[in-house]
Amino acid sequence: MAPSDEQGTRSATGSIRWRYGTVTGVRGGWRGCTELDVDIEPRHGEPPHRAKALAYDELVGAPREGDRVLLNCNAIAKGLGTGGYALVVAVPDRLPEDVDQAGHIVKARYTPMQVMRLAVDEDDSPSRDVVEGTHTLSGMPVVVADLHSALAPILAGIRATRPDAKVAYVMTDGGSLPAWFSKSLDRLSDRLCGTVTAGQCFGGDWEATNVHNALIAAKAVAGADIAIVAQGPGNLGTGTVWGFSGTAAGEAVNAASVLGGRPIASLRVSEGDKRSRHWGVSHHSMTSYGRVALAPAAIPVPDFDTYPTDPALLEKVRSQLAELPERHTQVPVPTEGLEEALRDLPVRLSTMGRGLDEDHVYFIAEAVAGRLAATMLDG
Structure with a gap:
């Protein structure tokens, strides 16, 4: 049967802004990524322009100056902040060599960029037996956070309290799918015993099919004392309930509990966000922990008797905390020494474009979650 005119029209359009470009310079890179300058060839009467581009080395190879590249320019067209790169889809004239790798778990499934990874829980994995044989987290503290920007301050709180603690990061797939996209993760890697990418995300030291086996891998394969669970950079939000x-944060609380861990629900608190739904305790935390997390969790709260903050903000936070279910236990946590620990981090702290001095309470609230996890190791 011949395609209809409507089908033919649909096949000629697309939801990706495809462009060719030429690499004019290599800006640098970090683990798994090469950052480029590219001259983008115009289409549809647009002017030629130059942009930053990002190539994931394991997917497309490492482009060189002079290479012609195929680009996805959606992020540039939409003016995205976190992901505002042209993404290299292929280097058509210099394709990377085929590499036979173990593993048959497909991530980014049924997209043109689907990748085959070796997951810790599949038959070919050398870790399969230990993962399958681990039935409990044995009380391991699991810190759950809404945003990727919480990773660094939570880690700071742990290290300020128990510098010898082994910490694994479990990255969930609500944001960036490639772990390689995160510069901060690359710079924090020497402070972690490993990263496990769960679900559809990939590129960690270990891969897992879901957050449950990712937590087991953090404990039994990476040897972690504490796990931090958060999505990659670039969270999705529509402003609706x-x-x-970040609803995945509540689901991670449930997963940690059912596996015999001790979930710690870190609060997303802001004094710098101008949006009413995020000023004070974000509606993300209120919804995730108040309605999605059915298992009890410890909720660390900065000790506001000693931590100075705006009286209006404090009143708002206290009224919101009173609305959280009684199944959770709110734990005041001292903040002494956390300021210094945050400023000593090897990464620039930023959440929604705001740094430590613009949204101090956000980073302190995440750091006390790390501190509480560290104190749990003592008993």
């Missing part, structure tokens, strides 16, 4: 990727 349920329409945000």
Whole structure:
């Protein structure tokens, strides 16, 4: 049967802004990524322009100056902040060599960029037996956070309290799918015993099919004392009650509990966000922990008797905390020494474009979650 005119029209359009470009310079890179300058060839009467581009080395190879590249320019067209790169889809004239790798778990499934990874829980994995044989986290503290920007301050709180603690990061797939996208993860890697990428995300030291086996891998394969669970960079939010990727934080609380861990629900608190739904305790935390997390969790709260903050903000936070279910236990946590620990981090702290001095309470609230996890190791 011949395609209809409507089908032919649909096949000629697309939801990706495809462009060719030429690499004019290699800006540098970090683990798994090469950052480029590219001259983008115009289409549809647009002017030629130059942009930053990002190539994931394991997917497309490492482009060189002079290479012609195929680009996905959606992020540039939409003006995205976190992911505002042209993404290299292929280097058509210099394709990377085929590499036979173990593993048959497909991530980014049924997209043109689907990748085959070796997961810790599949038959070919050398870790399969230990993962399958681990039935409990044995009380391991599991810190759950809404945003990727919480990773660094939580880690700071742990190290300020128990510098010898082994910490694994479990990255969930609500944001960036490649772990390689995160510069901060690359710079924090020497402070972690490993990263496990769960679900559809990939590129960690270990891969897992879901957050449950990712937590087991953190404990039994990476040897972690504490796990931090958060999505990669670039969370999704629509401003509606349920329409945000951070609902996975509540689901991670449930997963940690059912596996015999001790979930710690870190609060997303802001004094710098101008949006009413995020000023004070974010509606993301209120929804995720108040309605999604059915298992009890410890909720660390900065000790506001000693931590100075705006009286209006404090009143708002206290009224919100009173609305959280009684199944959770709110734990005041001292903040002494956390300021210094945050400023000593090897990464620039930033959440929604705001740094430590612009949204101090956000980073302190995440750091006390790390501190509480560290104190749990003593008993």
